[in-house]
Amino acid sequence: MSDQNIRGGFSGRSPRPDGHYSHRNRHVGASKPFENDSFGSKESMSRGRGKSFHHVSPGSGWKHCIDKTPSNCVYRAKSPAPDVSANSLEAGGSNMKQPESLDALDSVHGNDDLHSLSTPDSKESHLDVNRIQIGETPKKEADDAASFKLKTDFSGKVKVADIQEESSLPSKANAEDQAVSLEKGAKNLEGIGGFRFDICPPKTGTPVMLKPSLLVKNRQKRNEMKLSMEAQIGSELRSGMVLLKSYLSLSDQVKIVKACQGYGLGPGGFYQPSYHGGGRLHLKMMCLGKNWDPETSKYEDIRSADGAKPPNIPTEFYQFVSKAIQDSQVIIKGNSKVRNVEAELPWMSPNICLVNFYSTTGKLGLHQDKDESRESLAKGLPVVSFSIGDSAEFLYGDHRDEDQAQKVKLESGDVLIFGGKSRHIFHGVSTIFRDTTPKTLQEETNILPGRLNLTFRQY
Numbered sequence: 001m002s003d004q005n006i007r008g009g010f011s012g013r014s015p016r017p018d019g020h021y022s023h024r025n026r027h028v029g030a031s032k033p034f035e036n037d038s039f040g041s042k043e044s045m046s047r048g049r050g051k052s053f054h055h056v057s058p059g060s061g062w063k064h065c066i067d068k069t070p071s072n073c074v075y076r077a078k079s080p081a082p083d084v085s086a087n088s089l090e091a092g093g094s095n096m097k098q099p100e101s102l103d104a105l106d107s108v109h110g111n112d113d114l115h116s117l118s119t120p121d122s123k124e125s126h127l128d129v130n131r132i133q134i135g136e137t138p139k140k141e142a143d144d145a146a147s148f149k150l151k152t153d154f155s156g157k158v159k160v161a162d163i164q165e166e167s168s169l170p171s172k173a174n175a176e177d178q179a180v181s182l183e184k185g186a187k188n189l190e191g192i193g194g195f196r197f198d199i200c201p202p203k204t205g206t207p208v209m210l211k212p213s214l215l216v217k218n219r220q221k222r223n224e225m226k227l228s229m230e231a232q233i234g235s236e237l238r239s240g241m242v243l244l245k246s247y248l249s250l251s252d253q254v255k256i257v258k259a260c261q262g263y264g265l266g267p268g269g270f271y272q273p274s275y276h277g278g279g280r281l282h283l284k285m286m287c288l289g290k291n292w293d294p295e296t297s298k299y300e301d302i303r304s305a306d307g308a309k310p311p312n313i314p315t316e317f318y319q320f321v322s323k324a325i326q327d328s329q330v331i332i333k334g335n336s337k338v339r340n341v342e343a344e345l346p347w348m349s350p351n352i353c354l355v356n357f358y359s360t361t362g363k364l365g366l367h368q369d370k371d372e373s374r375e376s377l378a379k380g381l382p383v384v385s386f387s388i389g390d391s392a393e394f395l396y397g398d399h400r401d402e403d404q405a406q407k408v409k410l411e412s413g414d415v416l417i418f419g420g421k422s423r424h425i426f427h428g429v430s431t432i433f434r435d436t437t438p439k440t441l442q443e444e445t446n447i448l449p450g451r452l453n454l455t456f457r458q459y
């Protein structure tokens with residue numbers, strides 16, 4: 001098979017010349033737990049970053065740098081900025097709820113959306129994957145909205161439980177379709193091949209460790225907040241590619257992790273994707289919205305490997321994505337007023353989210369994301385990527401060549417966006433840096449060592 005597809009990209013179904021495989025070359029196969037996720041060779045050092053980070057004066061928001069070189073101006077949030085996302089959302093005039101209310105998700109995308117509902121049992125501390133809740137109070141904006149709601153309690157545990165019917169649902173047939181799919185999925189709670197992957201396993205009693213004093217914990221938290229405020233910088237790495245450092249607040253990261261834990265354990269949850277020949281991909285994966293099938297390199301509404309319907313993308317994820325694109329466009333505009341920002345980084349509304357969990361030895365070979373629709377690719381609609389947990393070395397470049405690739409460290413809370421002229425970049429993950437998960441995130445979620453990555457796309 002040729003390495004070039006019709007759009008000129010690398011065909012994801014072909015093995016790499018060096019014997020490694022691209023992300024898009026994976027195939028579903030036997031499920032096995034992952035003990036050793038290493039693959040691929042070590043990358044050599046890059047030829048340097050495209051753009052350097054520059055600070056601007058605190059309190060000024062977006063500013064031009066003294067050095068007017070295009071694309072090296074950056075955003076620095078007003079200081080103090082206790083909660084990056086909350087600030088951004090206010091600035092954007094969004095209806096984003098405050099953190100406490102994040103467990104009540106509203107539907108915005110018809111029956112593709114899930115609601116996460118806060119309930120009295122939200123004080124329970126155990127995962128409950130036996131019930132699926134469908135509906136609760138019908139909402140105005142949910143006119144043609146979710147017939148079924150996966151109950152995800154961001155505050156600590158997840159309900160994939162209780163199926164109830166919402167009487168005022170507009171489309172009964174649609175609801176039934178989904179019920180079938182969810183019931184089918186419910187039977188598959190064990191996941192593909194009996195695999196079930198909890199990114200936040202319950203803490204066990206042993207080993208006994210001395211708890212840090214409150215004082216030490218508070219100091220730790222303060223340092224993390226300080227660090228995250230200091231690091232809150234946006235930078236255009238190249239045309240159409242923006243890195244938003246420490247963009248997701250710790251509390252939002254906690255919520256995202258807990259949501260992914262819940263979705264990951266339910267129907268359509270995490271599984272171990274494998275290559276056609278049985279070789280395993282070095283990460284765990286699940287999809288929200290639509291399923292990306294490694295076997296065919298195509299998107300589908302139902303995961304063909306087990307018949308599960310992918311969980312829907314929660315509304316608040318959309319809001320994070322929208323705000324990130326908006327803020328990235330501001331960065332681009334700030335770099336050069338004459339440019340047409342939409343051409344450089346177009347807007348998009350995601351209906352797909354690939355969720356990867358890398359163990360500390362996880363890797364992902366250089367590949368292009370090019371299985372979205374022709375139109376989406378032609379328009380350069382961006383991929384928006386969230387990094388949470390351990391830091392990673394991210395490679396990117398115009399060629400499928402690790403030696404030529406540039407490198408950037410992606411840390412917990414960073415958001416990376418690549419669209420426009422950068423939509424077809426080759427990219428991958430060469431290294432996960434152990435023990436770099438923020439302590440607070442680890443303590444509040446018990447997330448496994450490793451990295452959670454969410455990439456949003458519009459089909």
Ligand SMILES: O=C(O)CCC(=O)C(=O)O
Binds near residue numbers: 356453
């Ligand atoms: O983990 C990452 O940062 C990249 C993931 C990715 O490229 C993908 O899922 O297509």
Ligand SMILES: [Fe+2]
Binds near residue numbers: 023367368369427
């Ligand atoms: Fe990718």
